[in-house]
Structure formats: C-alpha cells, structure tokens
Amino acid sequence: MGVNLSGLTEPRTVELQDLAGKTIAVDAYNTIYQFLSIIRQPDGYPLTDSKGNVTSHLSGLLYRTASLIESGIEPIFVFDGKPHELKMGTLNERKERREKAEKEWQKAVEEGDTRKAFTKAQQTSRMTPEILESSKELINLLGLPMVTAPSDGEAQGAYMCSKGDVYASASQDFDSLLFGAPRLLRNVTITGRRKVPGKDVYRDVKTEIVESGEFLDALGIDRQQLVDVCILMGTDFNQGIHGIGPKKGLKLIKDHGDIEHVLAHIGQEIPEYQQVRDIFLHSSYSDDYSVKPGNIDPDAVVEYMTGHDFSESRVRSALDRIEASRKANKAKRQQSSLDAWF
Numbered sequence: 427m428g429v430n431l432s433g434l435t436e437p438r439t440v441e442l443q444d445l446a447g448k449t450i451a452v453d454a455y456n457t458i459y460q461f462l463s464i465i466r467q468p469d470g471y472p473l474t475d476s477k478g479n480v481t482s483h484l485s486g487l488l489y490r491t492a493s494l495i496e497s498g499i500e501p502i503f504v505f506d507g508k509p510h511e512l513k514m515g516t517l518n519e520r521k522e523r524r525e526k527a528e529k530e531w532q533k534a535v536e537e538g539d540t541r542k543a544f545t546k547a548q549q550t551s552r553m554t555p556e557i558l559e560s561s562k563e564l565i566n567l568l569g570l571p572m573v574t575a576p577s578d579g580e581a582q583g584a585y586m587c588s589k590g591d592v593y594a595s596a597s598q599d600f601d602s603l604l605f606g607a608p609r610l611l612r613n614v615t616i617t618g619r620r621k622v623p624g625k626d627v628y629r630d631v632k633t634e635i636v637e638s639g640e641f642l643d644a645l646g647i648d649r650q651q652l653v654d655v656c657i658l659m660g661t662d663f664n665q666g667i668h669g670i671g672p673k674k675g676l677k678l679i680k681d682h683g684d685i686e687h688v689l690a691h692i693g694q695e696i697p698e699y700q701q702v703r704d705i706f707l708h709s710s711y712s713d714d715y716s717v718k719p720g721n722i723d724p725d726a727v728v729e730y731m732t733g734h735d736f737s738e739s740r741v742r743s744a745l746d747r748i749e750a751s752r753k754a755n756k757a758k759r760q761q762s763s764l765d766a767w768f
Contacts, residue, residue, distance in 0.1 A: 442493070495751050596615070613632060
C-alpha cells in the first residue's frame with residue numbers, strides 16, 4: 427500500500443525508549459492490517475475465539491500498545507474516513523489480489539505446505555466491519571484517543587504532526603511524507619525478527635525515523651516535486667508511467683522541474699495528475715480530536731478480552747504495565763519540572 431520510496435530514503439534507526447515522552451499519530455488501518463497479517467497460526471489461520479470471531483488484531487492492539495506506553499510513548503489512533511473516488515481502482519485491485527491469495531492459501535493447506543499457506547494467508551487480511559468496530563471498542567476501553575479522518579488517515583496524521591500536536595506520524599507507508607508529515611516513524615508496532623514476505627529469510631525489524639526536511643534536502647527537491655515523482659511512479663490514486671521507478675522519476679523531475687514538463691518531454695499523459703497532486707498537497711483535515719489519553723476501565727477491558735477467550739492474567743498484566751509506566755513517566759516529568767527551578 428502506498429508509494430515505495432525505500433530506494434531513495436536512508437532512515438535512521440531508533441529505539442522505542444528514545445521516543446519516551448512523545449505522542450505519535452498511529453495509522454490505525456495500517457497497524458491493524460499488520461496485526462491481522464502477522465499474528466497467525468502456523469497454517470495461516472488467524473487467531474479466533476470460540477465463536478469464530480477473529481482476534482489477532484485485539485491481541486496486537488492490547489499487547490503492542492502496552493509496550494509502546496511502557497516505553498513512554500502515547501499513541502493516538504487515526505482511522506481512515508471515506509476513500510477518495512480515485513482510490514477505488516486501487517481498492518478493487520487489492521480485493522482481487524486477496525481473493526486470488528485466498529484460493530492459493532486453501533490449496534496450500536490442502537497440500538500440507540504450511541510455509542506457503544502462511545505466506546498466502548498473510549495476503550488475505552481485510553478490514554471487516556466487525557474488526558473495525560471491535561478495534562475501536564478496545565481502544566476506547568483503554569482510554570486511548572482516536573480520530574476519524576475525513577478521508578486518508580495518513581493525511582490527518584501528517585496534519586496533526588505539522589501542527590505540533592504529535593511528534594510524528596507512524597505508518598509503514600511513505601505516503602505520510604507526501605501528505606506533509608515533518609516526521610515519519612516506521613516499524614513502531616512491529617519490531618524483532620520477521621519473515622521476509624515470499625522468502626524463507628528472516629531479518630531484524632527496527633523502528634525507523636525519516637525527517638522530511640532532511641530527506642528532501644538530500645534529494646535536492648521540494649515536497650511538491652516529491653509528489654510529482656510519485657505520480658510518475660504511480661500512487662494509490664493513479665496509474666504511473668510504465669518503467670518509471672523512484673530513481674528514474676527523481677532524475678526526470680530534477681532535470682525538468684515538474685511533472686508538466688516531464689510529461690511533455692516523454693510524450694506521455696496522466697490525465698488526473700493535478701487532482702492527485704491536490705489530494706496530497708491540499709487534503710481535508712479534522713480538528714475534532716484530543717491527544718490526551720483518558721482513563722482505562724480495567725474491569726471492562728478484562729471483561730471484553732476474556733469474552734474473546736483471552737487469558738485474564740495476561741490481560742491484567744498488560745494493564746498493570748500500562749498503569750505502572752504512566753505513573754513512572756509522570757514522576758519523571760514532575761522531577762524534571764522541579765529540577766528546572768534549580
């Protein structure tokens with residue numbers, strides 16, 4: 427999902443503890459998809475309760491959020507609103523890929539190929555109304571702030587970051603940079619050893635930070651030119667020009683200045699390029715949010731999670747970690763305030 431700028435970026439790795447005291451805007455859809463993809467049984471089937479409800483996302487939301495807060499990070503979850511009409515083509519393509527992967531997954535299960543089954547199963551993750559509703563319910567019970575964007579959640583997160591309400595926008599997608607996020611965090615909700623998709627290879631996944639200003643300076647372009655590079659490559663809102671990737675797109679924009687001159691030079695057309703440019707540069711945003719966390723309702727969280735067959739002791743342990751971490755972080759802030767007087 428989103429544009430792939432990994433060939434142009436040189437992100438700096440950070441430890442979660444380095445982000446202590448920060449509030450971050452978490453791309454909720456992106457994060458939930460990650461949990462649905464990663465938290466699965468060996469044959470690819472997601473975690474479910476005794477009633478057949480998928481619970482992989484609930485596991486990730488509770489335990490990974492506890493780890494973030496334990497590191498001193500407070501999240502606000504940003505949900506997508508209504509998708510732009512230009513995104514419908516991409517969404518339909520994703521649906522077709524999921525359906526194809528679903529058939530290949532079942533075939534691999536029947537053949538006893540668990541390795542292939544797991545890989546294909548990861549590609550079938552989808553956001554159902556039930557998963558969306560249960561995610562929001564758990565986030566609410568945990569007292570965590572959330573906001574629904576008018577359209578793209580990444581645009582909303584970037585806006586909040588540009589206002590200084592959050593330290594960074596957290597997403598796996600580089601689109602946050604196109605939407606104007608001054609700071610992008612990747613791999614916030616997934617770290618450790620992870621399998622490379624489609625390969626029998628594992629790699630260490632570490633949290634990364636991309637500073638937009640430094641990134642653009644290193645490329646020698648501005649944000650609008652970066653958007654133009656990505657439109658040439660292809661985005662969630664448009665088909666790109668065949669054969670143009672990040673490096674070639676960057677060279678063309680640096681040589682010719684903007685997408686209008688590039689298209690004239692190569693004799694190609696992207697009819698909707700101005701509309702796509704406006705989506706990234708002039709999105710709609712919501713100011714109806716607060717980044718301040720509320721109070722956890724421990725008994726309600728336990729009742730909700732055990733109702734989905736989670737272990738009460740594990741759930742209470744996660745809640746105790748959150749409470750203890752917040753108390754410790756509050757004490758540190760108070761001590762810092764006192765020290766400032768001397």
